[in-house]
Amino acid sequence: MKTMNLAAAAFAFALAGGAAAQEKLVVYTYDSFVTEWGPAPKIEANFEAVCACDLEFVAAGDGAALLGRVQLEGAGTEADIVLGLDSNLVAAAAETGLFAPHGLTPETDAPGGWADPLFLPYDWGWFAFVYDKTRLAEAPSSFEALIEAPEDVTIVIQDPRSSSPGLGLLLWVKAAYGDRAPEIWEALAPRIVTVTKGWWEAYSLFLEGEAMMALSYTTSPAYHSIAEGDETKAAAMFDEGHYMQVEVAGMLKGTDQPELAARFMAFMLEEGFQSVIPETNWMYPAKTPPSGLPEGFAALPVPAKTLAFPPEEARAMREEALAEWLEALSQ
Amino acid sequence: MNGAARPPAGLLVWLAGGAALALVLALTLGAVALVALRAEGAGALTTPDLRALRFTAWQAFLSAALSVLLAIPLARALARRRFPGRGLLVSLLGAPFLLPVIVAILGVIAIWGRSGWVNDGLGAIGAPRIDVYGLPGVLLAHVFFNLPLATRLILQGYAEIPAERWRLAAQLGIEGRALFRLLEAPMLRAVAPGAFALVFLICATSFAVALALGGGPRATTLELAIYQAMRFDFDLGRAALLAALQFALCLGLALLAAGLSAPAALGPGFGAAPERWDGRGGLARAADAALIALGALFLLSPLLAALLHGIPGLGAMGAGVWPAAGRSLIVALAAAALSLALAGALAGLIVALEARWAPAGRLTEALGLLTLAVSPFVAGVALFLALRPLISPVSAALPLIALVNALMALPYALRLLLPPLREAARDYGPLAASLGMGAGARLRLVWLPRLRRPLGFAGGVAAALAMGDLGVVALFSAPGAPTLPLYVYGLVSAHRLEAAGGAALLLAGLSFSLFAAFDAWGRARDPA
Known part of the structure; x- marks a missing residue:
């Protein structure tokens, strides 16, 4: 019996070690994003299902405090991505020099389109x-x-x-x-x-x-x-x-996971992320998922x-x- | 000088008091200095900032003056009357200033707002409707919060007038104005300036309430400007400058109050229940009854409205609410214990300093109020900057929240503990010293029996305030492990306003229960 237990423990240890060795992506966002009614839980599950990584959302204060937090931490921040900046904060965020170009040219459904080298939209209203x-x-x-x-x-x-x-x-x-x-x-x-x-x-x-x-x-x-x-x-x-109002995310220059961060940025405009947005953040998804908008949204006046x-x-x-x-x- | 008689006890007072004072200074002046150092370039004051300073000082002065002036007759009436429900009413006096800000705003608005009960009543009898938004609204809300606090502080002053003095006055046939001048006025002189300073500081740092009831940007306080500088502009230099300005205002006022107050010096008594022979006439009874009824109506109606507002959401709060409540309870109890220890240490230091050089005691007393004047945003950022090189601030979130809230509640505890400690030191210090009592024996036999009531009240206030805190929590919030106030905001951000109302009611209920439990312990040995 004893050996059995030891073997089980060793197995569990190996599993835990395996999990720790998994690549980890840290996303700073605003508080409401990570609550049990916010988008984070579902998005985390959806992304982890395809990335074989560990996605961690960190609540870093309310909307405007988010940028302040990253500025306080500077280049030493643990964050790989900052998600949840308001479009009106984008200019100030770019000026910090902390963000790296995302290198994507996605098509979005936000009126007027979006073309910013540093930040990508994920929802708008x-x-x-x-x-x-x-x-x-x-x-x-x-x-x-x-x-x-x-x-x-x-x-x-x-x-x-x-x-x-x-x-x-x-x-x-x-x-x-x-x-x-x-x-x-x-x-x-x-x-x-x-x-x-x-x-x-x-x-x-x-x-x-x-x-x-x-x-x-x-x-x-x-x-x-x-x-x-x-x-x-x-x-x-x-x-x-x-x-x-457009809400955007950007990846940080100092990230130790540039490839994974880039994958997340691309994932942000895919179904696994976008379909979660309407009924958790109560905003329009930046790219309407193939499954379409929920009924209550489709009926809204434009x-x-x-x-x-x-x-x-x-x-x-x-x-x-x-x-x-x-x-x-x-x- | 008892310190000289028993050096070990004296040393403890200096060490513990010094440590408490150092902590206070670190979190207040130190925090502002740290934020200023981190800033790139100094900030500059603008004309709107000076307007904000003027409004802040003016509304805080009026709020504090109104609260204390109204609290005096209310406390006087409560002190000399006994009636069924009195204990409950005195407990409920602790409720308003423990309410989450939004709950309090909605409660006040439900009574006094455009579609509130008062206007409905006025409309029904064809009278013109009132519009409270503006300075009247700000004062109304601040008096609703602070009149009960001031009443409790003054009520405690009454409780400390020894029964023997009332009896002597009755034997000498002293009544009415003469009684007020001889017994009550000295007590008020000892208690009221401190109460005024406390309420002033609370109101000077008001932000959400002042803005919402002030009707617009005319009601801009310094705290709003600090928030804007910190959160929206990330202009640390400006935030530090504004925070320093807020300190100067509050410290000046606190020093003034400390200078105005004088110990009542009514001498020791045996601590029996005071029997009151004054005010037995029909007119005095009617006047007291009317005062108490009006006070109760003013304070309880918004509480009732807040209760009714929150009830529908109680069923929709979500499962996460209970662990969040558990976390908040732990934080609250830790903060209360720490706050009492800090206040006790600091009060001991002040009394010891006063015995040597009075101005040093007064300065320390004023500094002890200062944690109320520090903007939670500035304190939070400073802590973050200070701790980040050492530990992950997020991983130490709950202890930090407890520590900061213990410091934030310190002014209340200090305000409550200091006057009775002073009296006890003066009345019994020499006796204890001549008996050669050690620190432990003094604490057990001299201080605790005299301080039980304020300890209970102060502990309750500290616990309840820590329970409801959001200001500091925001920077250190641990993902997936929210405290109850953070949980409430999570519901709000998800648009679930009804559930948020329910959870906010739960928060208010738990805060008040904690407060009431501490308070009941403090008053358990109360005479009558």
């Missing part, structure tokens, strides 16, 4: 104001219509200084109205019930009935419809067009026009737009 059809019969069809709407058509938004959607709205108004942005903000000011730190507070206040609409995504109603069977939520479609600044321009625009926003809302 349009910002939009979400409303409750039972409370608001007719949603405004533009920022100007919102300004002209009855007084009780109010919004709650996120602060561009602390939230990605908040920054997205700032750039949305700038992209739609250019130099007229300050006057639009001034006219919108009475409609803004309040400004919150993050998405949760704003969306909760909207659900509690404090405002008629909340800044979110055109895909938010799909969550209510698919996960909750609630068909009352809809996104107000604006004639000016909707600003697009904006007539997509607005987006190229990363460099978005970055250059930010400070001025922020100053205008502060000025208009601080009166």
Whole structure:
């Protein structure tokens, strides 16, 4: 019996050794990506099934903190890939000099296409104001219509200084109205019930009935419809067009697994990754998988026009737009 | 000077106190210095930053003043009345400032918001509706958080007035204003400035609450600017500069408060339950009853709303919620134990310093509040920078979270332990020294019996705050092993707001249960 046990132990040891010898890929991402409802668990299983490697997702803070974490760690970082940067952070991320070209020329379904040597998109979405059809019969069809709407058509938004959607709205108004942005903000000011730190507070206040609409995504109603069977939520479609957010990943120069990292970057646009995105991250997949979009997504309205600044321009625009926003809302 | 009489006990006080102070300084001033060193170039202050400084100071001052001024009559009424449910109400006073931020915001909004209960009521009787967003909203939320805390601090002050003094006053026929001047005012002088400083610091570092209820960027606090510099711009120089500015504001205020406060010097008593002969008239009874009822209504209605909000999500929380809750409980208990040890050591040091040179004691007291003024974002990044060459910060996530939260809760514990420790040292120190008591005997016979109540309260606060912490956790979050607050945010990011509401309620419930258990231990030997 004893020898049997020893043999079993030796076997187990050999197995464990084998596993340790397996190549390991470390992907830094934002917290929500790795939760049990996020995309990470399924993607990890799908990639490990084809790579014969060990894929480890590391939660490295919320969206903007992710880049900060990599900057703190510098060239000595354990990460091979950083996944989850907002397109508005891409210019700053490129400037760190920590990222390596991915060398791929994939076709994506993101409106306007994508051609960046360092970063690849994995999902995207349009910002939009979400409303409750039972409370608001007719949603405004533009920022100007919102300004002209009855007084009780109010919004709650996120602060561009602390939230990605908040920054997205700032750039949305700038992209739609250019130099007229300050006057639009001034006219919108009475409609803004309040400004919150993050998405949760704003969306909760909207659900509690404090405002008629909340800044979110055109895909938010799909969550209510698919996960909750609630068909009352809809996104107000604006004639000016909707600003697009793209989420991207990049591989680090200092990676000790360049080949494996490159394989993951390519895998990112394949079915095993893309089919997981819609119902976990509630965004559009960057490349629609052959299996198509879930039903609730396919039924969503599509904006007539997509607005987006190229990363460099978005970055250059930010400070001025922020100053205008502060000025208009601080009166 | 008891330290001179028994050198071994004295040495322990200096060593332990010194170590606690060193830890505090490392995590506050040291953290800012480290972040500044790592920065490329110094930051510069902008006009919006100065506006943020002004708003931060002004709203914190008003919030603290309102909280303490309202807490005085409420605590006075609670101190001299006994009624069924009083113990529960006093326990529930601990609940508001332990609530997760979002739960508190939604609770306050459910009562005072545009579609809240108050406006529904006003609408029903045809009165004009109120709009709280703006400075009133900020103050309302901050008073909701901190009025109960200030009330508990002042209530403790009342409990420390010896029963003999009340009896003597009654025998001499002292009532009303004279009684207030002779007994209550000295006690308030000892307790209220510290309570004011504590509430000021809590409000000065407010961010999400101030912004959401402040209605927009006019309600920008320094903490928001720090967050922006740290997270969005990764401008460490600016973050360090703003953090230093926040320190200067808070330290200045804390020093002022420490200077304003004076020990009550009401002398020792036998620790019996005080019997109150004052305020037995019908008018005084009615006034106290009205005060208590209003206070309870103001504090309990948002709690009730928060409870109702979270209940529907309790069934949808997911299986991961329980291990997460377990992790948070361990962190909370460790943080509470550590926090009490640190506060005890620091309070001992302050009392010993005061005996030698009062200003040194005051400075140490003010420095002890400083961990409340450090931005969790700055502290987190500094810890990360400091530890990364030595260990993997992520692998030590839970101990780090416990340590940081112990330090964050230190100001509360210090605020609670210091006044009674001072009194005990003054009233019994010479006696203990002349009896030749060793450190252990002093701790067991002199300090612990007198400090049991504040220890229980402070331990409860520390545990509950550590339970609900998210600020520091974010940088060290271990994948797959979230604490409960992190788990809640995971639900939110997955859009599962209802489940998140349920899990947040569970978090609030566990935090409060921990607090109530500690508090009940502290009050178990309470007279009456």
